[in-house]
Amino acid sequence: MENKLHISVSPHIHSKRSTQKIMLDVLIALLPTTIAGAVIFGVSSLAVVAVCVAACVLSELLFNIIVKKQQTIGDLSAAVTGLLLALNLPANVPLWQAAVGSLFAIIIVKCIFGGIGRNVVNPAITARVFMLVAFSSLTSAAFPLDSTAGATPLVDLAEGNAVELKDLLLGNVGGAIGETCAVALLLGGVYLLIKRVITWHIPVAFIGTTFLFTLVLKDFDAMLALSLVLSGGLILGAFFMATDYVTSPTTPLGKIIFGIGAGLITVLIREWGIYPEGVSFAILIMNILNPYIDSLTARKLFGGGKK
Amino acid sequence: MAFKLHGIKLRDRKTTEGMPSVRIPVPETVTIPTSMHIGKPVTPVVKVGDLVKVGTLIAEDATALSAPVYSSISGKVSKITEITISNGNVVQAIVIQSDGEMTVDENIKKPEINSKDDLISAIKKSGMVGLGGAGFPTYAKFTSGKPIETLLINGAECEPFITSDSTTMVERADDIKTAIESLVKYFEVKEVVLGIEKGKGEAIRKMEELASQIPNMKVKILPKIYPQGGEKVLVYHSTGKVIPVGKLPIDVGCVVINCSTMAGIGKYILTGMPLVERCITVDGGAVKEPKIVIAPVGTPLKCLFDFCGGFKEEPFSVLYGGPMMGISVPDTSVPVLKQTNAILALTEKETHVPKETNCIRCGTCVTNCPFGISAPAITKAYKAKDAEAAIKAGAELCMECGCCSYNCPANRPLVQTNKLAKALVRDYRAKEAK
Numbered sequence: 001m002e003n004k005l006h007i008s009v010s011p012h013i014h015s016k017r018s019t020q021k022i023m024l025d026v027l028i029a030l031l032p033t034t035i036a037g038a039v040i041f042g043v044s045s046l047a048v049v050a051v052c053v054a055a056c057v058l059s060e061l062l063f064n065i066i067v068k069k070q071q072t073i074g075d076l077s078a079a080v081t082g083l084l085l086a087l088n089l090p091a092n093v094p095l096w097q098a099a100v101g102s103l104f105a106i107i108i109v110k111c112i113f114g115g116i117g118r119n120v121v122n123p124a125i126t127a128r129v130f131m132l133v134a135f136s137s138l139t140s141a142a143f144p145l146d147s148t149a150g151a152t153p154l155v156d157l158a159e160g161n162a163v164e165l166k167d168l169l170l171g172n173v174g175g176a177i178g179e180t181c182a183v184a185l186l187l188g189g190v191y192l193l194i195k196r197v198i199t200w201h202i203p204v205a206f207i208g209t210t211f212l213f214t215l216v217l218k219d220f221d222a223m224l225a226l227s228l229v230l231s232g233g234l235i236l237g238a239f240f241m242a243t244d245y246v247t248s249p250t251t252p253l254g255k256i257i258f259g260i261g262a263g264l265i266t267v268l269i270r271e272w273g274i275y276p277e278g279v280s281f282a283i284l285i286m287n288i289l290n291p292y293i294d295s296l297t298a299r300k301l302f303g304g305g306k307k
Numbered sequence: 308m309a310f311k312l313h314g315i316k317l318r319d320r321k322t323t324e325g326m327p328s329v330r331i332p333v334p335e336t337v338t339i340p341t342s343m344h345i346g347k348p349v350t351p352v353v354k355v356g357d358l359v360k361v362g363t364l365i366a367e368d369a370t371a372l373s374a375p376v377y378s379s380i381s382g383k384v385s386k387i388t389e390i391t392i393s394n395g396n397v398v399q400a401i402v403i404q405s406d407g408e409m410t411v412d413e414n415i416k417k418p419e420i421n422s423k424d425d426l427i428s429a430i431k432k433s434g435m436v437g438l439g440g441a442g443f444p445t446y447a448k449f450t451s452g453k454p455i456e457t458l459l460i461n462g463a464e465c466e467p468f469i470t471s472d473s474t475t476m477v478e479r480a481d482d483i484k485t486a487i488e489s490l491v492k493y494f495e496v497k498e499v500v501l502g503i504e505k506g507k508g509e510a511i512r513k514m515e516e517l518a519s520q521i522p523n524m525k526v527k528i529l530p531k532i533y534p535q536g537g538e539k540v541l542v543y544h545s546t547g548k549v550i551p552v553g554k555l556p557i558d559v560g561c562v563v564i565n566c567s568t569m570a571g572i573g574k575y576i577l578t579g580m581p582l583v584e585r586c587i588t589v590d591g592g593a594v595k596e597p598k599i600v601i602a603p604v605g606t607p608l609k610c611l612f613d614f615c616g617g618f619k620e621e622p623f624s625v626l627y628g629g630p631m632m633g634i635s636v637p638d639t640s641v642p643v644l645k646q647t648n649a650i651l652a653l654t655e656k657e658t659h660v661p662k663e664t665n666c667i668r669c670g671t672c673v674t675n676c677p678f679g680i681s682a683p684a685i686t687k688a689y690k691a692k693d694a695e696a697a698i699k700a701g702a703e704l705c706m707e708c709g710c711c712s713y714n715c716p717a718n719r720p721l722v723q724t725n726k727l728a729k730a731l732v733r734d735y736r737a738k739e740a741k
Binding site for chain 1: 315550630657665669726
């Protein structure tokens with residue numbers, strides 16, 4: 001008596017790496033800055049996080065049900081989008097606006113294009129830019145509970161006021177929920193590097209370019225350039241949003257070009273744009289250029305010669 | 308041009324490492340297919356009822372690219388049947404009922420070799436095929452007429468579980484030596500390189516001892532990176548030569564022969580006994596006592612598993628070869644083939660039944676590919692049935708090593724699609740040639 005054996009095409013073993021595990025790692029890496037946001041801006045920030053994550057997951061769930069697609073919320077990517085969007089919003093954003101932004105991110109940017117992996121631009125970034133244009137509430141940042149400051153560090157620094165480096169590192173400044181505490185963000189970034197979810201290329205090229213370009217524009221005032229690098233959404237964007245697989249290049253060289261481009265655009269907008277911050281726009285523009293970067297920097301075939 | 312070949316690190320799971328090989332009891336019957344090689348199936352030269360002995364010729368084709376087939380036991384031809392082989396083709400197979408004696412055919416004698424042509428004909432008569440798993444008739448590697456600068460012996464054995472090659476290097480160094488000496492003598496080979504992965508202590512020691520007795524031979528110890536034993540990878544890492552896309556090792560002056568194939572050639576030169584048995588690693592999580600066995604070609608896999616104590620749990624899948632490039636079989640009645648170097652019985656936990664999801668463009672497949680092929684680009688070309696795009700994406704370069712699929716977080720069937728794309732390209736090339 002012979003039992004039926006399973007027939008499969010090689011390879012017959014798998015590393016067990018999965019989209020879900022990668023997304024879980026991103027969620028874990030974002031935990032420190034989420035906690036820091038709650039400490040700095042109070043519990044209202046957790047309400048924003050809860051609304052964004054719930055709205056993202058629910059809208060993907062319902063979309064898949066309505067269009068009769070295989071359910072995908074289990075891959076956790078919708079939760080990542082929700083969390084990232086929340087961390088890019090000020091703690092005092094009206095919750096209905098946060099929900100609308102989440103809906104936009106998942107339905108318009110992601111699901112309509114075919115769901116995970118098929119989106120052209122990063123959902124969280126695009127939703128944030130959409131909200132920036134659609135709602136005035138995003139232009140006024142929230143401030144730490146015990147702070148008397150009246151401007152975000154980017155605005156402060158642009159006006160020539162000094163900002164304590166310690167405040168920038170610990171996040172005791174105005175801004176979006178998850179963007180202010182550099183220490184917590186770097187902790188998460190290092191986690192992603194150690195877990196090999198991301199490589200160093202994009203964050204280093206992005207932050208490095210921003211630093212060097214700023215340094216040149218600010219007459220080589222290293223302290224000021226460093227403060228500007230630690231201000232705004234640069235660290236959050238460079239480690240967690242520019243590194244989105246779907247919308248960034250796959251080769252090391254492509255990643256470096258992507259990072260340099262994003263850094264240049266960030267500084268251009270910060271210096272001469274009408275918005276104080278340019279990280280979201282920079283990533284969005286590089287997302288759009290990504291297919292071209294990717295095809296120009298594709299790996300050469302072994303023994304392929306010219307062609 | 309310095310080109311870094313990528314690859315992946317695998318848990319090697321060589322539980323049988325260092326074990327001596329053991330001969331299995333004579334099987335009651337053997338089923339010997341007429342196609343255990345790349346090329347045309349051979350034609351039976353025996354009839355039902357014929358008496359055969361170990362080493363009796365039972366099928367051959369004198370003209371086409373093929374390898375002759377010999378009886379692996381002594382007994383009576385009980386039927387000539389048809390079986391489905393792993394590529395899906397149906398071929399004839401000769402079933403032999405054993406008399407339990409294992410009497411050797413009296414015509415088996417040491418071949419007379421006095422020239423290059425004698426040697427090529429001896430290799431052809433030995434029935435040798437690439438024993439690393441590919442099954443390409445070995446003699447055909449020597450008929451191009453192009454000069455052979457480097458004879459590269461493949462002892463990399465980079466797949467998990469497999470230990471039969473290193474066992475052969477340890478136990479049959481003399482056979483390997485004979486084969487090297489004959490090939491060097493008649494083909495005026497400039498250097499002999501044996502590529503072997505780090506960590507195979509005893510095999511490395513034996514081969515270094517061998518290298519010290521043969522002028523111009525060296526042992527190249529290679530890092531443990533899968534797929535180190537891939538032909539182009541091995542040539543590059545052992546000699547620094549890059550084989551251009553669509554070319555063969557001989558085009559850069561290399562001939563690559565698996566170490567077990569070398570041992571087989573040596574044995575034929577010394578005794579005239581053709582390829583009738585294999586050294587096989589029997590392993591996998593479902594096997595009670597993993598062993599390295601010597602089994603006649605044609606033995607049902609079931610006999611090998613039974614010899615290893617049977618199964619400790621119901622196997623989920625059974626493979627010819629390693630887990631990365633092996634071929635899964637429908638049941639354990641299928642026979643040992645010439646090119647079988649391992650048979651594995653894997654549990655459900657060990658082998659992965661992937662549920663495919665959307666590609667998230669993580670790029671791991673491209674990064675892991677030794678040759679820099681973009682599997683998603685091939686998938687795209689295949690889905691559009693665009694053979695030219697598939698060629699441009701490097702479909703023909705793909706050796707199906709599986710590094711792309713292994714780490715794909717979306718469990719996409721990349722190797723499977725590459726295989727289909729290669730078939731598409733073959734059809735396209737065939738049409739173009741007309």
